[in-house]
Amino acid sequence: MKYGIIICPKCTKAKICELHFKTTRCFRCNKVIKLKEIRILYKDNSKENLQHILGLVNAEMDGKLDEFTKLIN
Numbered sequence: 001m002k003y004g005i006i007i008c009p010k011c012t013k014a015k016i017c018e019l020h021f022k023t024t025r026c027f028r029c030n031k032v033i034k035l036k037e038i039r040i041l042y043k044d045n046s047k048e049n050l051q052h053i054l055g056l057v058n059a060e061m062d063g064k065l066d067e068f069t070k071l072i073n
């Protein structure tokens with residue numbers, strides 16, 4: 001899989017990252033996130049799919065994230 005959706009541990013926003021990198025930088029809070037240390041919520045080769053899911057994740061962030069990750073796992 002080429003891309004993944006992760007949650008920034010600092011600002012708790014979901015973002016898309018490229019999984020072949022070891023780290024990714026959060027564009028909101030500028031935190032460098034080590035991909036090994038966090039959970040990848042969803043993986044896909046299609047960035048378009050992930051952008052769709054990202055929208056859903058960010059829409060569901062208000063206390064419903066656990067519920068949501070159960071649905072997509």
Ligand SMILES: [Zn+2]
Pocket residue numbers: 008009010011012013026027028029030031
């Ligand atoms: Zn962040």
